[in-house]
Amino acid sequence: MFNLTPVVRVLLIINVLVFFVTNESIIDQFGLHSFLSDKFNPIQLLTHMFLHGGFGHIFSNMIGLIVFGPMLETFWGPKRFTFFYFFCGLGAALLFSGINYFEMHDVYETIQAYRANPGFEPFSGFIDQHASAYYDRLLPFIEQFKQFPNDSKNIQDSIAIANRIFTNQVDEPMVGASGAIFGVIMGFGLLFPNTQLFLLFPPIPVKAKYLVLFYGAFELYSGVYRAQADNVAHFAHIGGMLFAFILVKYWGSQRKTFY
The missing domain is CATH 1.20.1540.10 (Rhomboid-like)
Incomplete structure (x- = not known):
């Protein structure tokens, strides 16, 4: 054939x-x-x-x-x-x-800025701009963070989540x-x-x-x-x-x- x-x-x-x-x-x-x-x-x-x-x-x-x-x-x-x-x-x-590289470097710079100034609003903006595919899975945490935006554990968890999202994206072959x-x-x-x-x-x-x-x-x-x-x-x-x-x-x- x-x-x-x-x-x-x-x-x-x-x-x-x-x-x-x-x-x-x-x-x-x-x-x-x-x-x-x-x-x-x-x-x-x-x-x-x-x-x-x-x-x-x-x-x-x-x-x-x-x-x-x-x-x-x-x-x-x-x-x-x-x-x-x-x-x-x-x-x-x-x-x-x-x-x-251009796209991921932009994500990296956004995360670096977020680490310096964490909070609910910048975290929500980061998810909307760079990680919308994760939104449904993160919704319970987002609601919790929104309710308690000054809670230190929520802030540290948000930083860890942002770091993990970046790692997952750059490590995807x-x-x-x-x-x-x-x-x-x-x-x-x-x-x-x-x-x-x-x-x-x-x-x-x-x-x-x-x-x-x-x-x-x-x-x-x-x-x-x-x-x-x-x-x-x-x-x-x-x-x-x-x-x-x-x-x-x-x-x-x-x-x-x-x-």
Whole structure:
């Protein structure tokens, strides 16, 4: 059904094998952590691309790889396709990590200010701005703190909660080959823009360039307006597409050198 090329086949096999041996400890050690986390290790910029959070996650990524990857590998050859795949994956990780650092550093600065001047109003503001996903779980404490805002135990507990929220957020690993796969999709759309693809939902044909445009617009919108509970690394997807665009255009400008 699928004409798998050599590199695509190897990537598929590695991802599937790793998926079956993956556990929480492996994800915690090799998933990509925030630059602000004590758990961050530079090797995670590479290893996170071979880890997935569930069957649906790896299935969607591997379908993208085997549908769009073989034509790119055939067009460029194994070496160039391999470079492209990891270039997009690493670029996606760097963009995601950079934006994550900016967001988490803002949380860190807010917590530092709260430690210096704790109280119910600034605590409530911190939860609303940076931790709304925790609101329901914290509601009993919030009500208690509101009723007794000057209680020293409530104040110390609020500081501990703020610290724990920050730690949980920076220690949450990002995993998946999605950045590289979105790069592959972008590369396919740029090189074969008028290729007709038949969608499953809805079952209609669409040109590759329009599919890429839709993916890009959706991920940009989701990255900017997503809820904290989304749990999808949209900026990693955008990063993969952005770095794919840059590399394909660069190679195109060097056509006389490579073709």
